[in-house]
Amino acid sequence: QKEVEQNSGPLSVPEGAIASLNCTYSDRGSQSFFWYRQYSGKSPELIMFIYSNGDKEDGRFTAQLNKASQYVSLLIRDSQPSDSATYLCAVYNFNKFYFGSGTKLNVKP
Amino acid sequence: DAGVIQSPRHEVTEMGQEVTLRCKPISGHNSLFWYRQTMMRGLELLIYFNNNVPIDDSGMPEDRFSAKMPNASFSTLKIQPSEPRDSAVYFCASGVPGLAGNEQFFGPGTRLTVL
Numbered sequence: 001q002k003e004v005e006q007n008s009g010p011l012s013v014p015e016g017a018i019a020s021l022n023c024t025y026s027d028r029g030s031q032s033f034f035w036y037r038q039y040s041g042k043s044p045e046l047i048m049f050i051y052s053n054g055d056k057e058d059g060r061f062t063a064q065l066n067k068a069s070q071y072v073s074l075l076i077r078d079s080q081p082s083d084s085a086t087y088l089c090a091v092y093n094f095n096k097f098y099f100g101s102g103t104k105l106n107v108k109p
Numbered sequence: 110d111a112g113v114i115q116s117p118r119h120e121v122t123e124m125g126q127e128v129t130l131r132c133k134p135i136s137g138h139n140s141l142f143w144y145r146q147t148m149m150r151g152l153e154l155l156i157y158f159n160n161n162v163p164i165d166d167s168g169m170p171e172d173r174f175s176a177k178m179p180n181a182s183f184s185t186l187k188i189q190p191s192e193p194r195d196s197a198v199y200f201c202a203s204g205v206p207g208l209a210g211n212e213q214f215f216g217p218g219t220r221l222t223v224l
């Protein structure tokens with residue numbers, strides 16, 4: 001079992017819709033969770049992190065964490081074609097970092 | 110700030126040759142990470158330094174790989190001898206430990222091709 005699981009996609013949404021990206025993790029002791037965006041041929045770019053149960057909002061992005069279910073998600077409101085990228089979920093646990101394989105998001109104009 | 114700097118950006122070498130990748134972290138960051146990314150295996154953490162000391166090198170695939178951080182502003186990842194299966198994009202990232210663990214900022218990567 002992988003430490004971090006993501007649906008590889010592609011996830012296709014129309015412009016202006018809400019995109020919902022999901023991630024599950026295997027270690028219940030995991031401490032904090034990160035979402036990165038990676039455009040094709042580029043390096044990962046940090047979007048936001050979360051470490052407490054509940055929601056955390058930053059502009060059009062909302063991260064949601066449910067430790068009981070070992071589940072973290074990223075919502076992108078008012079999706080734009082420029083949001084088309086691969087989104088990587090990362091989990092931190094006692095000096096160990098694990099990345100999911102990423103979900104490819106396509107936002108169609 | 111210039112961000113994380115990596116060199117070279119592209120490297121093509123032949124099997125058996127030594128390869129050295131270089132990284133300059135963001136000034137003031139005291140954590141440094143080396144990652145490898147391939148289509149098959151995704152993004153894998155190779156080694157993690159904190160205050161120039163290796164904290165976790167369990168991701169280093171084998172003895173052919175070695176990493177050093179002689180000071181706070183420079184790190185190297187060396188592969189000797191290189192093999193075709195080492196072909197990948199190698200990222201260096203730096204960060205500052207905080208409440209959330211470590212927010213990491215990635216360099217542009219080095220695309221390594223071993224023929």
